[in-house]
Amino acid sequence: MRKIILLAALITLIASTGADARIKVKGRGANMNFDPASLPPQYAETFNMMTKKCSKCHTMERTVIAIQTGRAPITGQIFDRQAVKAYGIKMLRKPNSEMSKPDIRNVVILLNYILDENKR
Numbered sequence: 001m002r003k004i005i006l007l008a009a010l011i012t013l014i015a016s017t018g019a020d021a022r023i024k025v026k027g028r029g030a031n032m033n034f035d036p037a038s039l040p041p042q043y044a045e046t047f048n049m050m051t052k053k054c055s056k057c058h059t060m061e062r063t064v065i066a067i068q069t070g071r072a073p074i075t076g077q078i079f080d081r082q083a084v085k086a087y088g089i090k091m092l093r094k095p096n097s098e099m100s101k102p103d104i105r106n107v108v109i110l111l112n113y114i115l116d117e118n119k120r
């Protein structure tokens with residue numbers, strides 16, 4: 001009996017975390033971005049900074065699609081934790097990126113958080 005209750009509790013737990021784990025996306029096309037309401041408040045500042053800096057040369061759609069599908073939209077490369085870091089550095093090095101190393105570090109932390117949430 002106890003085992004059944006435990007099992008039921010476990011299934012409920014898995015089902016409920018699965019339901020709201022995926023980070024939501026708002027808007028379409030050029031206006032597409034992660035929904036800030038589905039991010040913990042400590043990421044709000046990084047989210048705003050990322051939205052501003054990472055949409056200087058292209059829209060946030062590119063980043064959102066890479067994260068949500070696990071594939072970089074242009075090259076078709078796998079977009080995992082390693083890729084997040086590699087792309088962060090690649091974007092930082094582009095001429096006129098106007099991003100600092102701490103900016104990139106924070107963006108990488110936030111994107112990794114979203115990747116992890118989406119996996120659960």
Ligand code: HEC
Nearest residue numbers: 054056057062063066072073074075091094095096097107
């Ligand atoms: C200085 C301009 C510039 C800034 C700023 C910039 N990008 Fe990019 N981004 C590009 C260009 C150009 C490409 C086209 C492919 C390439 O050169 O890698 C690109 C491509 C991408 C891709 C798709 C890569 C692929 O292979 O499909 C992603 C994802 C991406 N950027 C994310 C970001 C993120 C996240 C930020 C902010 C940290 C950012 N970009 C800031 C210029 C920029």
